[in-house]
Structure formats: structure tokens, C-alpha cells
Amino acid sequence: MRIAVIGAGALGGTFATLLTRAGHEVTVTARGAGLAAIRADGIRLRGGFGEAHARPAVLERLVERPELTLVCTKAQDAEAAIGENAVMINGSPVIVVQNGLDGVQTAKRLLPHSECFGALSIIAANYTEPGQVTVTTAAPTYLGRGDGPIDQETRRWQRVLNEAVPTRAIENFIGAQWTKLIVNMLNALPAITGLSVQQVIAHPGLRRVMTASMREAVRVGAGRNVRFGALQSLSNRSLRVFARLPLWAGQILPLRMRRRMGAVPNRGSTLQSITRGQRTEIDFLNGAIVREATAAGLPAPINTLLTALVHEVERSGAFLTPAAVLTRADVLLHAE
Numbered sequence: 001m002r003i004a005v006i007g008a009g010a011l012g013g014t015f016a017t018l019l020t021r022a023g024h025e026v027t028v029t030a031r032g033a034g035l036a037a038i039r040a041d042g043i044r045l046r047g048g049f050g051e052a053h054a055r056p057a058v059l060e061r062l063v064e065r066p067e068l069t070l071v072c073t074k075a076q077d078a079e080a081a082i083g084e085n086a087v088m089i090n091g092s093p094v095i096v097v098q099n100g101l102d103g104v105q106t107a108k109r110l111l112p113h114s115e116c117f118g119a120l121s122i123i124a125a126n127y128t129e130p131g132q133v134t135v136t137t138a139a140p141t142y143l144g145r146g147d148g149p150i151d152q153e154t155r156r157w158q159r160v161l162n163e164a165v166p167t168r169a170i171e172n173f174i175g176a177q178w179t180k181l182i183v184n185m186l187n188a189l190p191a192i193t194g195l196s197v198q199q200v201i202a203h204p205g206l207r208r209v210m211t212a213s214m215r216e217a218v219r220v221g222a223g224r225n226v227r228f229g230a231l232q233s234l235s236n237r238s239l240r241v242f243a244r245l246p247l248w249a250g251q252i253l254p255l256r257m258r259r260r261m262g263a264v265p266n267r268g269s270t271l272q273s274i275t276r277g278q279r280t281e282i283d284f285l286n287g288a289i290v291r292e293a294t295a296a297g298l299p300a301p302i303n304t305l306l307t308a309l310v311h312e313v314e315r316s317g318a319f320l321t322p323a324a325v326l327t328r329a330d331v332l333l334h335a336e
């Protein structure tokens with residue numbers, strides 16, 4: 001099948017390489033150093049899914065209509081990246097592989113003639129340099145659309161993706177996007193401190209802040225009447241119970257997430273943007289919680305602080321020490 005992958009970074013590079021290995025005819029779009037590196041030597045994948053080297057076609061923009069397109073940019077780049085390729089992809093199916101709440105809606109708005117789906121990936125992948133990706137956790141990807149049951153088209157594309165990476169079709173995709181947003185409360189503190197996700201969770205003070213951000217996010221979702229979708233071991237019921245536990249007991253959730261992640265350091269996709277000197281996705285992660293809280297008339301002080309701290313680090317290029325983070329967060333934790 002002719003498959004296009006827009007944005008060949010950590011996840012795009014993983015999907016492009018493994019779809020090529022599965023026998024598909026893959027074209028990726030890239031720019032700058034990524035374009036030059038992939039043109040010269042293809043994409044090299046290491047880690048959790050084994051070693052693979054793919055030589056997909058690489059272009060700045062698509063010039064042919066693919067049979068399926070995966071959009072794998074960060075959320076802040078999705079509108080531009082889809083817009084640049086809209087002439088070619090509008091009318092053919094599109095899967096947006098993205099964190100945050102907005103990706104599928106953005107694709108639907110820009111591609112009114114396409115069937116649009118979303119993929120929530122639990123894979124952890126590190127874009128170590130242009131054209132090089134290391135998978136630090138090999139985990140499933142969840143595919144769906146809307147808030148209803150799984151439809152036939154979703155099952156069809158699930159089977160195609162599943163040839164490359166373990167993929168499951170899910171009902172209530174919109175609720176599952178929220179559940180993934182709770183998981184993505186893992187991202188901010190590594191981006192602020194420069195530590196891996198596992199190191200942040202191992203730090204008792206930072207773990208409390210992370211747990212508080214997750215609880216706040218669940219409460220905001222509940223305030224927006226969200227029915228959280230099932231993802232890994234998380235469910236609507238378990239998340240709502242988690243948000244009511246005392247803070248000390250709630251820390252079981254990030255500890256469980258760390259256990260599932262394994263021991264290979266996971267830098268998280270937001271820290272990777274910081275390290276590359278790029279704008280992060282934080283306004284679509286913790287920032288989305290702040291916006292949703294405003295809409296629900298609820299406070300979201302922890303997510304407001306974490307969003308602001310990531311922006312501080314983006315501007316200064318200097319990570320904060322755990323002690324500096326705790327000085328800023330302590331008063332909020334006492335009020336929790």
C-alpha cells in the first residue's frame with residue numbers, strides 16, 4: 001500500500017521504518033536536516049522493536065495521492081504540515097498520531113473530504129539525531145475516532161498499522177484522548193528539569209508534583225463531563241477513584257507507569273523538543289488542561305505552573321533543579 005508519513009521524527013520515523021519493513025511503499029515528508037539525513041541514509045531504528053533500516057522516498061511535500069497518510073508532527077506543527085499537503089491528501093484517509101485533544105479535529109477541518117482517525121501511542125521513542133530513532137519502550141498504539149463504538153474503517157486501518165507496530169482499535173476515542181492526556185502529565189517535569197521520566201518519578205518531591213498535576217487533570221476532565229476511555233490499565237472508574245485518593249496514595253499511578261515503561265531512560269517527547277532548541281507542545285498538553293479548566297470554571301494551578309515553567313525553560317535554555325521546582329510548587333501542594 002502507498003503510505004505517506006508527514007513528519008519523520010521519533011514516532012513518524014518509527015512508523016515509516018516499520019511500515020516499510022512490513023512491505024508497504026512509504027513516502028515521508030521532512031525538512032531541513034531531517035530531509036538531508038533521510039535522503040542520504042534513510043531512517044535507522046534501534047531499541048524496542050529491533051534494528052531496522054528503511055529507505056523510504058523522502059520529499060518536502062507530497063506529489064502523489066497516498067492510499068493512507070499518517071500525520072506525525074508535534075501538535076503545534078500539525079496545521080501547517082497538513083495544510084502544505086492538503087491538495088494531495090484531502091479525500092484519502094488520514095491518521096493523526098498525536099498527543100493532546102486537537103489533532104483529529106484539525107485534520108477534519110483542513111481535509112473535509114478525508115476520513116480522519118486518531119492514534120494514541122504508548123511507544124516511547126527518542127529522535128536521537130536526524131534520521132535516527134531509538135525506541136525506549138515498545139508498547140501498543142490505540143486507533144479510533146469519535147466517542148462511539150469501533151467502526152469497520154477503524155478496524156481496517158488497525159489491521160494495516162498492526163502489520164508494523166502492535167495496534168488496537170478502541171471505542172470512545174475522544175475519551176481515550178483525555179486518558180492519554182493524563183498519561184502525558186509525565187512530560188512537563190522532564191522538560192523542566194532535564195531528567196528522564198523515570199528519574200522524575202523516582203524523586204519523591206517531583207513525584208508529588210506529577211501526581212498532583214494528574215489528579216488536577218482528571219478533576220478538570222470530570223468537570224467537563226468527560227468519560228475517560230480505557231487505555232492500558234486506566235479506565236474512567238480507576239481515574240475518578242485516583243482523583244479522590246489522598247495525594248500520598250495517588251502516587252501509585254506514576255509508580256505503576258514507571259514500572260510499565262521499563263528501565264531504559266525515557267526522555268519524553270517534550271524534553272526532546274527542548275534539547276533540540278525547538279518550541280514544545282506544552283500548550284497542547286498541560287496547557288490544554290488549563291484551557292479546559294477555564295471552560296469548566298475550575299482552578300488548575302498546578303498545570304498553570306508547569307506550563308509556565310516549561311515556557312521559562314524554552315526561553316532560557318536552562319533546566320531548573322528539583323529544589324527550584326519544589327520551591328515554586330510547594331504552596332500549591334499544601335493547598336491541594
Ligand SMILES: NC(=O)C1=CN([C@@H]2O[C@H](COP(=O)(O)OP(=O)(O)OC[C@H]3O[C@@H](n4cnc5c(N)ncnc54)[C@H](OP(=O)(O)O)[C@@H]3O)[C@@H](O)[C@H]2O)C=CC1
Pocket residue numbers: 006007008009010011012029030031032033034072073074075077080081084097098099100121122123124125126127268269281
Ligand atoms: N516521541 C514519543 O515517544 C511519543 C510522541 N508522541 C506524540 O507524537 C507526536 C509526534 O511526536 P514526536 O515523534 O516525538 O515528534 P518529533 O519532534 O520527534 O517529530 C516530529 C517531526 O515532524 C517534523 N515536522 C514538523 N513540521 C513539519 C512539516 N511542516 N513538514 C514536514 N515535517 C515536519 C519535525 O521536523 P523538524 O525536526 O524539522 O522540526 C519532526 O521531525 C507528538 O504529538 C507527541 O506528543 C506520543 C507518544 C510517544
Ligand SMILES: CC(C)(CO)C(=O)C(=O)O
Pocket residue numbers: 099121122123124125183184186187197266267268269270
Ligand atoms: C507516554 C510518553 C511519555 C512516552 O514517552 C509520551 O507520550 C511522550 O513522550 O509524549
